Amino acid sequence: SFEVYCEQSDVTVTVGTNDTIAKALQKAGIKVSMSCEEGVCGTCITDVLEGEPDHRDHFLTDEEKADNDQIALCCSRAKCSRLVIDL
Numbered sequence: 904s905f906e907v908y909c910e911q912s913d914v915t916v917t918v919g920t921n922d923t924i925a926k927a928l929q930k931a932g933i934k935v936s937m938s939c940e941e942g943v944c945g946t947c948i949t950d951v952l953e954g955e956p957d958h959r960d961h962f963l964t965d966e967e968k969a970d971n972d973q974i975a976l977c978c979s980r981a982k983c984s985r986l987v988i989d990l
C-alpha cells in the first residue's frame with residue numbers, strides 16, 4: 904500500500920492493494936471526476952506535486968508519463984510510499 908496526500912483538501916488516504924487511488928479518495932469524501940475508469944479518457948488526470956506515479960493508463964503519452972507531474976487516478980498507482988496530488 905501507499906499514501907496519497909491531497910494538498911488542497913489536506914487529507915491523506917492509504918491505498919491498499921485491492922483499491923484504486925480514486926476509490927480510496929472517494930471513500931474519504933474527496934470528489935474525483937471520472938468517466939471510463941479504465942485509463943483511457945483522461946477525465947481523472949490530476950497534477951502530481953510530489954512522488955513518482957506508477958502509470959497504468961493509456962491516456963498520457965510516454966513523455967508525459969516520464970515527467971511524473973500528472974496521474975490517472977482511476978488506475979495508476981505509486982512507485983513510492985507517498986504521492987502528493989493537487990486535489
Ligand code: FES
Nearest residue numbers: 938940944945977
Ligand atoms: Fe478515464 Fe481515468 S476515468 S482515464
